[in-house]
Amino acid sequence: MPYDKFNTLTSTVVPLPAENVDTDQIIPARFLKATEREGFGDNLFRDWRYDVEGNPKPDFVLNNPTYSGKILLAGKNFGSGSSREHAVWALYDYGFRCVVSSFFADIFKNNCLNIGVLPVTVSAGFAQQLFDAVEADPSTEITVDIAQQTITLNSTGASETFDINAYKKENMQNGFDDIDYLLNIQEEIREFEMKG
Amino acid sequence: MEKKTLFDKIWDAHVVRSVPNGPDVFFIDKHFIHEVTSPVAFLNLEKRGIGVMYPDRTIATPDHNVPTVDQDKTIKDKLSRMQVEKLRDNCKKHGIELHDLGSAHHGIVHVIGPELGVTQPGMTIVCGDSHTSTHGAFGAIAFGIGTSEVEMVLATQCIMQVKPKKMRITVDGELGKGVTSKDIILYIISKISAAGATGYFVEYAGSAITNLSMEARMTICNMSIEMGARGGLIAPDQTTYAYLKGKRYAPQGEAWEQAVAHWESLKTDDGAEFDLEYHYDAADIEPMITYGTNPGMGIKVKDRIPNADLLEGSNKTSFLKSLEYMGFAPDEPIKGKKVDYVFVGSCTNGRIEDIRAVAGFVKGKKKAANITAWIVPGSREVEKLAHEEGLVKILEEAGFELRQPGCSACLAMNDDKIPAGKYAVSTSNRNFEGRQGPGARTLLASPLTVAAVAVTGVIADPREVF
Ligand code: SF4
Numbered sequence: 001m002p003y004d005k006f007n008t009l010t011s012t013v014v015p016l017p018a019e020n021v022d023t024d025q026i027i028p029a030r031f032l033k034a035t036e037r038e039g040f041g042d043n044l045f046r047d048w049r050y051d052v053e054g055n056p057k058p059d060f061v062l063n064n065p066t067y068s069g070k071i072l073l074a075g076k077n078f079g080s081g082s083s084r085e086h087a088v089w090a091l092y093d094y095g096f097r098c099v100v101s102s103f104f105a106d107i108f109k110n111n112c113l114n115i116g117v118l119p120v121t122v123s124a125g126f127a128q129q130l131f132d133a134v135e136a137d138p139s140t141e142i143t144v145d146i147a148q149q150t151i152t153l154n155s156t157g158a159s160e161t162f163d164i165n166a167y168k169k170e171n172m173q174n175g176f177d178d179i180d181y182l183l184n185i186q187e188e189i190r191e192f193e194m195k196g
Numbered sequence: 197m198e199k200k201t202l203f204d205k206i207w208d209a210h211v212v213r214s215v216p217n218g219p220d221v222f223f224i225d226k227h228f229i230h231e232v233t234s235p236v237a238f239l240n241l242e243k244r245g246i247g248v249m250y251p252d253r254t255i256a257t258p259d260h261n262v263p264t265v266d267q268d269k270t271i272k273d274k275l276s277r278m279q280v281e282k283l284r285d286n287c288k289k290h291g292i293e294l295h296d297l298g299s300a301h302h303g304i305v306h307v308i309g310p311e312l313g314v315t316q317p318g319m320t321i322v323c324g325d326s327h328t329s330t331h332g333a334f335g336a337i338a339f340g341i342g343t344s345e346v347e348m349v350l351a352t353q354c355i356m357q358v359k360p361k362k363m364r365i366t367v368d369g370e371l372g373k374g375v376t377s378k379d380i381i382l383y384i385i386s387k388i389s390a391a392g393a394t395g396y397f398v399e400y401a402g403s404a405i406t407n408l409s410m411e412a413r414m415t416i417c418n419m420s421i422e423m424g425a426r427g428g429l430i431a432p433d434q435t436t437y438a439y440l441k442g443k444r445y446a447p448q449g450e451a452w453e454q455a456v457a458h459w460e461s462l463k464t465d466d467g468a469e470f471d472l473e474y475h476y477d478a479a480d481i482e483p484m485i486t487y488g489t490n491p492g493m494g495i496k497v498k499d500r501i502p503n504a505d506l507l508e509g510s511n512k513t514s515f516l517k518s519l520e521y522m523g524f525a526p527d528e529p530i531k532g533k534k535v536d537y538v539f540v541g542s543c544t545n546g547r548i549e550d551i552r553a554v555a556g557f558v559k560g561k562k563k564a565a566n567i568t569a570w571i572v573p574g575s576r577e578v579e580k581l582a583h584e585e586g587l588v589k590i591l592e593e594a595g596f597e598l599r600q601p602g603c604s605a606c607l608a609m610n611d612d613k614i615p616a617g618k619y620a621v622s623t624s625n626r627n628f629e630g631r632q633g634p635g636a637r638t639l640l641a642s643p644l645t646v647a648a649v650a651v652t653g654v655i656a657d658p659r660e661v662f
Contacts, residue, residue, distance in 0.1 A: 019514040020390060020490050024628040029607040033261060033275035035235035035282045047630050052616070075510065077391040080424065080490070081628060082607075083326040084233065085342035106360075106394055106426050107326060111342035165358065167218025177344060179244075182352040185213070185221065186249070189354055192212045192223055193250070 003116030005175040009098055010143040010154070012069035015134045016061055021074060022081030023108065027090045029082075040086055041093030062094075066138045073130055073142075074101040079108025088112050098144050100151065102127040113168050114177055120144060120151050126160045129153065146172055199468040201362055202431050203397050206337045206462070210320045212354060219356040224253070225319040227349045228305045229292070231258040231279040232609070233324030237347035238286040248350045251291040255314060258283050258297060259304045260325075261609040264572055264599035267297045276610065290350075303575020303601045306330040306543035310414065311577050313443025317432035317459040322349060327543050327625065329420040332429035333413035334436055335462050337397070339427040360426050361395050361471040364464075366402035369478035374659040376553070377412035378545060378623070378642035380404065381419045382484035382494045384476065390492030394424030396472065399464060404478035405430060410439040411549040418544045419625050422491035432459045483657050486627045486640040487530055488518040493627075495530065497645060497657045503527045521629055522637050523617075531655050537620035538569045538650045539632070540596075540643055542606035545623035546574030548581045550643040554596075555587040557647040557662055563595035564653025570612065571596045572604040596650070608633045621649045 031043040048060050056063040072091065078101040079087065088111045091099065097117060102124040104112075112119045122130070133140045133153055141154045146169060152159040164172070171177065182189070200208070212221040229237075234256070241247065248254065261276040271277035280297070287294040295301045301308050306327055309315045317335035322328060324346045331338035345355045367380060398420050405413070413430050420428030437456055440446045447455040486494045487501050495501065504526040507515050519526060524533075540546070540554050551573065563569045571591055573579040579601055582588050588598055605612040606624040608631065614620040616635025623646050627638040639655070648658040 017510065018517070019510055022490070022626075022628045024607075024626070024631050028630055028634070029260075029609045032232050032609065033273075033279055035278055036239060037236045047634055052634065075514075077394070077424070080390060081326065081421075081626060083324060083340035083342055085236075085324075085344060088342070103391060103394070105391070105424060107340055107342065110357075111344065114342060114344035165218050167215050167356075178356045179344070179348050179351060181215075181356065182221065182348055182354050183246070186352060189212055189221070189223070189249075189352055193353065 003175050006097065006116060006118055006146055006172040008143060008145045009070060010141055011071045012067070012139060013071045013073045013130070013134050013142055014061055014067045014069055015073045015131055017075045017131055019075040020077045020080055023079055023084050023087040024081055026079070026087040027084065032084060032086050037089050039093065040090035041095070044090040044094045070095060070097045071142055071144070072096045072099045073134060074099055076101060076103040076124070078104055080105040083107045083111070085111045085115065088115050088117055092117050100127070100130065100142070113172065116172065116175065118144065118146065118172060120162045122151060122160050122162060129158060199465040201464040201468045201470065202335065202399055202429060202462055203337065203362055204468070206318055206320065207359055215356070219358045221354050222357045223320065223354050224322050224349050226314055226321045227254040228309055228321070228323035228328070229254055229256045229346065230260055230305050230323070230325065231283040232260040233343050234286065234346055235279060235282045236343050237350055238282070240347050241350060246351055248290040248292065250353050252293070253353060254292045254350065255295070255309070256283055256287050256292050257295040257302055257305050257308055260603045260607065262297060262602040263610050264602050264604050264612055267600045273610070300576055303577065304543045304546060304603055306418065307546060307574030307578065310334065310410070311443070311575060313440055313446035316440065316446070316455070317436060318462050322355065326421045327418050329425070329427035330414050330418040330543055332417035332420065332427050333410060335429055335432035335459065337427065337429065340421065360397040362399070363393055363396040363425070363472045363474070364399045364401055364470045365474045365476070367400070367404040367476045367478055368402040369404055371404055371478050371481065374483055374644055375481055376642040376644055377408050377415045379481055379484045381416045382486065382491070382640065383481045385419065385423045385491050386484065386494035387476070388423045388474065388492070390422060390490040391424040393420070396425050398425045398428040400428055400430050406433060409549060410435060411547045414547070415544055419491065422625060431463045483642060483645050483659065485530060485621070485645060485655065487522060487524055488515070489521055489627055489629050490518070491625065491627060491640060493518065494640070497531055497655065500527055500529050501525070531657065533655045534619065535567060535621050535649050535654060536618040537614050538567055538646045539572070539605045539620055539622040539624065540570070540646055541572030541574065541604055542624035543574060544625040545643050546572060546578065548578045550623065551578065551582050551587050552585070553643045554647045555590045557644060557658070558594040558651060559590050561594055561651050563650045566653045567650050569596040569650045570599060570605060572599045572612070573601050575601050605632050607631060608636070614638070621646050621655065
């Protein structure tokens with residue numbers, strides 16, 4: 001589905017340093033029963049965010065009013081496990097447009113790019129710099145510039161470039177998804193199929 | 197001539213075109229769908245006003261959220277019922293073959309695909325489920341996709357993919373007694389880590405792999421995703437052909453001969469290059485179990501939980517957090533710990549061979565009083581065979597509860613949940629926090645180890661119990 005174009009994003013950051021955060025944590029299976037793509041943000045990180053009675057757990061970062069923003073700063077190997085795209089829908093629905101980590105799981109990364117959440121892979125050292133800066137000052141802002149492929153810590157100007165393939169980059173900048181591309185070459189696909 | 201890996205051969209034959217500096221337009225031979233990751237894809241097709249390009253290349257079954265009792269009745273849970281009904285409607289509307297609840301081939305999508313002979317060597321197969329890698333056991337490129345991609349496959353039979361890097365894992369030698377293919381893969385993941393194969397597609401090779409049955413090969417390929425790999429595959433051979441011959445969708449007669457001739461070419465050429473290779477000796481592998489909250493946290497049942505002193509920084513924090521969730525301490529033995537539940541099932545180990553193994557071991561014994569033992573066949577076909585072979589009787593006499601086919605406690609979307617704080621030794625594939633129910637503590641192991649736990653009531657090494 002079409003999503004908002006992504007060019008530059010400057011935002012404060014929500015830090016989540018836990019490693020190996022799997023998609024079962026991002027959205028537990030019992031919340032996957034919808035037949036439409038709406039309202040998943042309410043259950044984002046459900047079991048870390050709420051106790052069994054549904055009361056917010058004060059020590060979880062999403063319940064901490066100190067932190068907010070459109071960028072999630074995550075620990076390494078973020079998004080492993082189940083292929084559920086609902087995990088990205090939940091992040092998007094909650095308001096995140098970008099996830100920064102030193103390492104992403106493959107399917108999760110693909111899913112992000114398909115629905116307009118930008119995954120930015122940074123070096124482990126830079127990730128640590130970002131965590132430290134946000135911890136020292138929660139109002140710290142980060143700027144992600146997709147055209148330049150840079151991520152910058154505004155307070156110090158420290159910056160790193162990130163990888164994204166040219167095709168996906170253009171998609172993100174225009175709010176396109178792959179299906180538009182594929183629908184345009186259906187004839188070619190049909191010929192390929194016939195060759196068997 | 198250019199030397200190619202098995203993976204290259206299949207991949208290259210399915211590229212419709214390559215986008216300059218971008219992904220390949222990758223053609224998909226077979227597409228499986230289920231009730232949880234497909235409804236939004238169909239909804240989006242409707243919004244775009246387009247249909248399904250090749251309905252006979254998609255096969256559907258409801259498996260993830262279905263109850264495992266009273267499958268002949270209306271599903272009680274409203275949301276589950278809606279998803280299953282949506283799947284039925286969508287299949288009917290678009291002319292997609294559906295193996296519905298109660299029908300002869302209903303079951304977990306990765307169990308029924310091979311059973312029906314839909315899964316064949318050389319194919320490209322996807323499904324909105326990460327364990328689609330299971331089908332790689334037949335020498336196919338099979339991997340999980342997200343719902344946007346499900347929509348693409350329905351609409352155009354293609355997805356856009358960047359070709360992954362290639363890894364080969366070779367396991368040579370003879371497996372010891374009481375050691376299964378589940379132990380091989382848990383061992384490999386414990387060595388490579390839960391993220392160690394991210395970005396790669398794995399080929400499994402070596403005598404310890406080629407000596408395995410198709411069921412056992414599926415267990416290995418199934419868990420490729422648990423080390424971060426997109427998928428895993430094994431070159432087809434006589435074992436593969438023997439399994440497929442006569443299956444409903446397998447080629448027949450002359451077409452069979454032609455197919456086998458083609459499948460024979462699906463091997464990695466001598467001298468073909470991999471980006472990364474690992475070698476293991478089967479003799480080093482023993483019954484394995486996980487102690488933490490990702491599948492890379494595995495040890496031999498006879499070993500102690502690792503000592504945290506060797507770890508540093510964030511690794512140590514994650515490790516300790518994980519042990520805290522599990523209620524374990526560093527450096528303590530895992531054997532002898534009390535267990536509450538055992539679960540035999542899932543697309544990893546819910547096939548007939550797994551049920552035979554468990555029944556063979558518990559025959560004439562009783563489960564321990566503290567254990568609740570669930571056995572959930574991967575499909576109706578498995579269930580039927582288990583009855584015919586007298587396995588159900590053996591298992592029920594031992595105190596196991598047989599439930600109807602589905603994903604069940606593997607992901608606990610239905611009522612089959614392990615209560616908070618309880619320990620479950622499970623033949624499934626994920627031990628994430630809350631995977632088997634909020635607060636549930638999961639330890640992954642082979643069907644034989646699970647059988648040993650069921651009988652003793654504690655974590656046990658199957659070689660010492662039987
Ligand atoms: S059995 Fe478990 S891993 Fe397999 S498809 Fe079902 S939920 Fe996924």
